[in-house]
Amino acid sequence: MATRNQAQPALEAGPDRALEGKVSIITGAGQGIGRVFAAAFAAAGARVVVADLDAENAWKTADELTGAGYHAFAVGVDVSDESSAEAMVAATMERYGQVDVLVNNAAIFSALTMKPFDEISASEWRRVIDVNLTGVFLCCRAVAGALRQEGGGSVINISSSTVLGGRPNYLHYVTAKAGVVGLTRAMARELGSHDVTVNALMPGSVDTGIPRDSAQPSAVDQIVASQALRRRLRPTDIAGAAVFLASDAARAITGQTIVIDGGMNFL
Numbered sequence: 001m002a003t004r005n006q007a008q009p010a011l012e013a014g015p016d017r018a019l020e021g022k023v024s025i026i027t028g029a030g031q032g033i034g035r036v037f038a039a040a041f042a043a044a045g046a047r048v049v050v051a052d053l054d055a056e057n058a059w060k061t062a063d064e065l066t067g068a069g070y071h072a073f074a075v076g077v078d079v080s081d082e083s084s085a086e087a088m089v090a091a092t093m094e095r096y097g098q099v100d101v102l103v104n105n106a107a108i109f110s111a112l113t114m115k116p117f118d119e120i121s122a123s124e125w126r127r128v129i130d131v132n133l134t135g136v137f138l139c140c141r142a143v144a145g146a147l148r149q150e151g152g153g154s155v156i157n158i159s160s161s162t163v164l165g166g167r168p169n170y171l172h173y174v175t176a177k178a179g180v181v182g183l184t185r186a187m188a189r190e191l192g193s194h195d196v197t198v199n200a201l202m203p204g205s206v207d208t209g210i211p212r213d214s215a216q217p218s219a220v221d222q223i224v225a226s227q228a229l230r231r232r233l234r235p236t237d238i239a240g241a242a243v244f245l246a247s248d249a250a251r252a253i254t255g256q257t258i259v260i261d262g263g264m265n266f267l
Ligand SMILES: NC(=O)c1ccc[n+]([C@@H]2O[C@H](COP(=O)([O-])OP(=O)(O)OC[C@H]3O[C@@H](n4cnc5c(N)ncnc54)[C@H](O)[C@@H]3O)[C@@H](O)[C@H]2O)c1
Pocket: 027, 028, 029, 030, 031, 032, 033, 034, 051, 052, 053, 054, 057, 077, 078, 079, 080, 104, 105, 106, 107, 108, 109, 110, 111, 131, 135, 158, 159, 160, 161, 202, 203, 204, 205, 206, 207, 208, 210
């Protein structure tokens, strides 16, 4: 039986730079939540690939990070384009020789116009599904070989809490984000034997500073009033969970969806 005086190994709290040595691709990191993911991942010790359709914004983020002494570079990508997603992974392999984490954050979001579903054209519907759902599939497929080669890794897919409440006037967006949850669960089953975790985050309404239809002042007041935590969410509120899911502390968590909406919905 152990006595109080028996020597024990030194207490290990785990690394405070939880992503040290990990190469992380973050799509849509040229602005908004993705940009803050990039900063949080870099601060946690990751080498960050800032990927965005807007290559100029992607480079601004990457330059800010390297200017602060972190490791980062940018790549222009259209996640809905098969060869573009593959080129993003190839550029990462060329630069850093490995990929450990993929954050599927890119989406058509702040650029969306809210409208009743029967006013959404078929082409707009297809584009939103193409980027917000098929784009996640294509980026996962492009990176899967590299994650298997590493002997493990993490995929973090950004869904949305609009799926839980069925927010109106966004039918293509909400449908794509619901698809992301199904994709997350099925892919977790397929990649689990390779020690790759696949999880989703469901952010509530987040103030990114980028103007958008869904964040008009009256809507924002209603949203905050319906949260248990009566304050506007910030991108840093989402980034902590993403860093955690990418870290070794979350190695046994897969196929899950974490709701980060200030307590608007309870699963
Ligand atoms: N902000 C919120 O309140 C909120 C809430 C729930 C979920 N989300 C989700 O979080 C993520 C980030 O949201 P945000 O507010 O920062 O959005 P945002 O619209 O400000 O930024 C999205 C980024 O994705 C990029 N992008 C768009 N299409 C792309 C493509 N085809 N290929 C590559 N990049 C592309 C854009 O250039 C942009 O930099 C999105 O997936 C969004 O759906 C946001």
